Amino acid sequence: MMKDAIKEAEILSQALPYIQKYSHKIIVVKYGGNAMKNEELKHNVMTDIVLLSEIGIKVVLVHGGGPSINAMLDKVGIKPKFINGLRYTDKETMDVVQMVLAGQTNKELVSILNGKGAKAVGVCGSDASLIVAKKYESEDDLGYVGQVDQINPSLIYDLLDQHYIPVIASVGCDSEGNAYNINADIAASSIAQELGAENMVLVSDVPGILKDPKDETSLYSNISSDQIDELIESDYISGGMIPKVNCIKTALAGGVKKSCIIDGRIPHSLLIEILSKQGIGTLFTRKETL
Ligand SMILES: Nc1ncnc2c1ncn2[C@@H]1O[C@H](COP(=O)(O)OP(=O)(O)O)[C@@H](O)[C@H]1O
Numbered sequence: 001m002m003k004d005a006i007k008e009a010e011i012l013s014q015a016l017p018y019i020q021k022y023s024h025k026i027i028v029v030k031y032g033g034n035a036m037k038n039e040e041l042k043h044n045v046m047t048d049i050v051l052l053s054e055i056g057i058k059v060v061l062v063h064g065g066g067p068s069i070n071a072m073l074d075k076v077g078i079k080p081k082f083i084n085g086l087r088y089t090d091k092e093t094m095d096v097v098q099m100v101l102a103g104q105t106n107k108e109l110v111s112i113l114n115g116k117g118a119k120a121v122g123v124c125g126s127d128a129s130l131i132v133a134k135k136y137e138s139e140d141d142l143g144y145v146g147q148v149d150q151i152n153p154s155l156i157y158d159l160l161d162q163h164y165i166p167v168i169a170s171v172g173c174d175s176e177g178n179a180y181n182i183n184a185d186i187a188a189s190s191i192a193q194e195l196g197a198e199n200m201v202l203v204s205d206v207p208g209i210l211k212d213p214k215d216e217t218s219l220y221s222n223i224s225s226d227q228i229d230e231l232i233e234s235d236y237i238s239g240g241m242i243p244k245v246n247c248i249k250t251a252l253a254g255g256v257k258k259s260c261i262i263d264g265r266i267p268h269s270l271l272i273e274i275l276s277k278q279g280i281g282t283l284f285t286r287k288e289t290l
């Protein structure tokens with residue numbers, strides 16, 4: 001009995017250097033829709049976020065919700081279409097995206113966090129012009145898919161100063177009030193750069209970057225920024241992993257200290273990444289820091 005208690009206390013005390021490292025620092029956590037499918041794990045991820053926030057880490061939560069958008073589109077008879085991991089978004093789809101991300105998903109995460117004793121505030125990029133968006137520039141016309149034109153972070157700083165956890169849905173709008181659908185990884189990356197985040201953690205439903213996506217043991221533990229281009233050009237990155245890796249590259253180039261992709265299906269993967277020596281998933285670092 002006493003032995004167990006000592007072991008637990010030892011584990012807690014081993015977290016001390018990491019608590020000191022991250023205390024008062026900003027961490028951007030991007031929580032993807034694929035890792036939200038299981039209710040129990042969703043609660044675990046939210047518990048970890050509350051814990052990190054309670055020990056003085058400034059956690060900014062940016063969330064996706066692709067599978068929930070698909071489910072709602074299915075209900076209204078719209079077939080989802082993706083081009084290079086981004087959803088083709090016509091006007092009707094945009095209405096659904098805004099409803100699901102800024103409404104359903106955002107408010108659900110906020111209420112889970114608050115139910116665990118946190119003070120979470122849900123916003124989307126349109127609130128206080130946090131994310132000023134413009135039409136996404138690409139060869140293919142993606143409709144109302146947006147790219148980030150500007151981040152106005154003052155709302156986030158105000159919330160963090162008051163010990164609130166900002167929970168951000170990746171919908172932004174332009175100065176004329178047109179709403180845009182922004183991939184949540186891209187939104188997280190822009191926000192992390194603007195805030196100079198210590199770490200940008202992408203919580204997904206895979207162990208990290210896999211050399212063979214069918215083999216969960218083929219994990220890359222470390223990737224340095226100079227290897228990312230090669231990775232993007234390789235055949236084994238597809239679908240939602242394409243914007244993810246691109247936005248990690250931009251984040252590191254834009255001043256974010258490090259970034260990682262972790263598996264939201266593993267209980268407390270967020271705590272393992274932030275508060276332990278071994279870390280988890282695929283860690284991306286700037287070349288000079290490796
Ligand atoms: N090399 C790879 N390693 C791991 N996952 C990959 C790889 N290539 C493609 N993927 C896919 O990327 C998905 C994660 O991206 P995405 O669907 O956008 O998730 P999220 O909702 O977490 O943002 C995984 O579920 C996996 O199917």
Ligand SMILES: CC(=O)N[C@@H](CCC(=O)OP(=O)(O)O)C(=O)O
Pocket residue numbers: 031032033034063064065066067069085086087097145146170181182183184185240
């Ligand atoms: C342009 C674009 O693709 N937007 C995404 C926004 C949500 C998202 O990114 O959700 P995940 O993190 O769960 O993938 C979409 O419509 O699905």
